[in-house]
Amino acid sequence: MELKTKSKMFCSCKNGLGQESAPNVHICPVCTGQPGTLPVPNQQAIEFVQLAGLALNCELNLKSKFDRKNYFYPDLPKGYQISQYDQPLCGLGNMDIATSVNPHQSGVPDSFSQGGKQVSNNTIKKIGITRIHLEEDTGKLVHPTGASYTLVDFNRACVPLMELVTEPDIENGEQARLFCTKLQQICRYLGISDADMEKGNMRCEVNLSLHKENEEKLSGTKVEVKNINSFRYVEKAINYEIERQTKLLDEGEKIVQETRGWDSVKNVTVSQRKKESAHDYRYFPEPDIPPMEFSQSYVDQLRLKLPELPAAKEKRFAGEYGLKADDIAVLTAAQDLAQYFENIMSELREKITSHEIQASEEKATKLAVNYLISELRKHLAENKHDVRDLKISSENYAELIGIVADGKINSSAAQIVLKEMYHTGGDPSQIIAEKNLGQMEDAGELESAVEKVLADNQKSVDDFKAGKENALKFLMGQVMKETGGKANPQVVLEMLKKKIS
Numbered sequence: 001m002e003l004k005t006k007s008k009m010f011c012s013c014k015n016g017l018g019q020e021s022a023p024n025v026h027i028c029p030v031c032t033g034q035p036g037t038l039p040v041p042n043q044q045a046i047e048f049v050q051l052a053g054l055a056l057n058c059e060l061n062l063k064s065k066f067d068r069k070n071y072f073y074p075d076l077p078k079g080y081q082i083s084q085y086d087q088p089l090c091g092l093g094n095m096d097i098a099t100s101v102n103p104h105q106s107g108v109p110d111s112f113s114q115g116g117k118q119v120s121n122n123t124i125k126k127i128g129i130t131r132i133h134l135e136e137d138t139g140k141l142v143h144p145t146g147a148s149y150t151l152v153d154f155n156r157a158c159v160p161l162m163e164l165v166t167e168p169d170i171e172n173g174e175q176a177r178l179f180c181t182k183l184q185q186i187c188r189y190l191g192i193s194d195a196d197m198e199k200g201n202m203r204c205e206v207n208l209s210l211h212k213e214n215e216e217k218l219s220g221t222k223v224e225v226k227n228i229n230s231f232r233y234v235e236k237a238i239n240y241e242i243e244r245q246t247k248l249l250d251e252g253e254k255i256v257q258e259t260r261g262w263d264s265v266k267n268v269t270v271s272q273r274k275k276e277s278a279h280d281y282r283y284f285p286e287p288d289i290p291p292m293e294f295s296q297s298y299v300d301q302l303r304l305k306l307p308e309l310p311a312a313k314e315k316r317f318a319g320e321y322g323l324k325a326d327d328i329a330v331l332t333a334a335q336d337l338a339q340y341f342e343n344i345m346s347e348l349r350e351k352i353t354s355h356e357i358q359a360s361e362e363k364a365t366k367l368a369v370n371y372l373i374s375e376l377r378k379h380l381a382e383n384k385h386d387v388r389d390l391k392i393s394s395e396n397y398a399e400l401i402g403i404v405a406d407g408k409i410n411s412s413a414a415q416i417v418l419k420e421m422y423h424t425g426g427d428p429s430q431i432i433a434e435k436n437l438g439q440m441e442d443a444g445e446l447e448s449a450v451e452k453v454l455a456d457n458q459k460s461v462d463d464f465k466a467g468k469e470n471a472l473k474f475l476m477g478q479v480m481k482e483t484g485g486k487a488n489p490q491v492v493l494e495m496l497k498k499k500i501s
Ligand SMILES: [Zn+2]
Pocket: 008, 011, 012, 013, 026, 027, 028, 029, 030, 031, 032, 158
């Protein structure tokens, strides 16, 4: 996971923007590995990793250090990567995921299953975290099409990289997807990374091996799957590998230790390179950076910086607003949306207390959630916007909800108003007045519209009398059309029934 610090891991070059700009502009003698330069660790990056550790129930190591991982590759200017070996910033931790299915019902064969305990339907499963450490990213190799050479872009070299390793607790693709999704959510809540798989600032490497059911010993050899750029592909790649390896083992074949890649077109993993033996990185303590020591009071202070995390927010939303689990999941997926919802709720409560809104809080809450989840999110998706781009203030949103809850406009008019508000950020009452969308208050006007529709549609009236319920819906639609959508559907329904009988 690339961390969202202002500067790089060991120099003052700009981090973040660099990767989208021209190549090799955010570089300096330190991150291009010139002789005689010295690295200076980025304090914010260290704090970010420790915050992630606290959020994931990890033990924070009070003594930690950087190590050199030696290997040669053209995108690694120093000939080694500064990483952490035996004293990472964070030790053992865990994360709960809510799995929805039994792995044995999700296409995973019976004879082999990955390490960990079996789970049943809708269970909370604890995924152990082995460690979280901090290192630097490498540069990027660029292979221009048709060219006989390769270019190196060092903008990404030395960008702080947080690496998290889990215990062998994940049993299938679904669990891996859930774990990655939640990790992404937590990192975004913490504000430490954009954690976007497509942009490459969150990457996932799968290590998979099988064991016979009821046997601890791993029957297969470890297979690594790399180059996966979405959570869906993580899930598919794992399920594919489980099936592939199970078949091989059932046929008495051996699994080859290798690195495979995910082919998202063919939906298969493909062998990329075989590993003859484990790479010897000749780790040794980084001599240019002194070891780090942290006091317990520093850790206690850091804990105070933790924001309300997704699990706590979900629990509070259930208690404070009485929302359904599905709605809570949508509203708390991103902090911005959750905050927007809470601002709306505080406006609504104020308007209800001051009798500006007559409807009950329960009714208003339900409407606010429904319009947020269906209508507003639809507009956001259509316009490729983020909650931060919203022009609708929480006050105006709450005002619209109040107007709908009190039956002053119907839902089709509300959708028009919301769309207008979305694009102009306007005030709902003003839009309703301008567009003449207020509900028809004049009973006489409505009555004549109903009578006209009944007279024009004698066949539907007869159908309804003959027991065809759909005919009534058709008549309702005609009245709404006649009144330009301004009639109150409930009143129309009553009036139609009364007039027909
Ligand atoms: Zn630099």
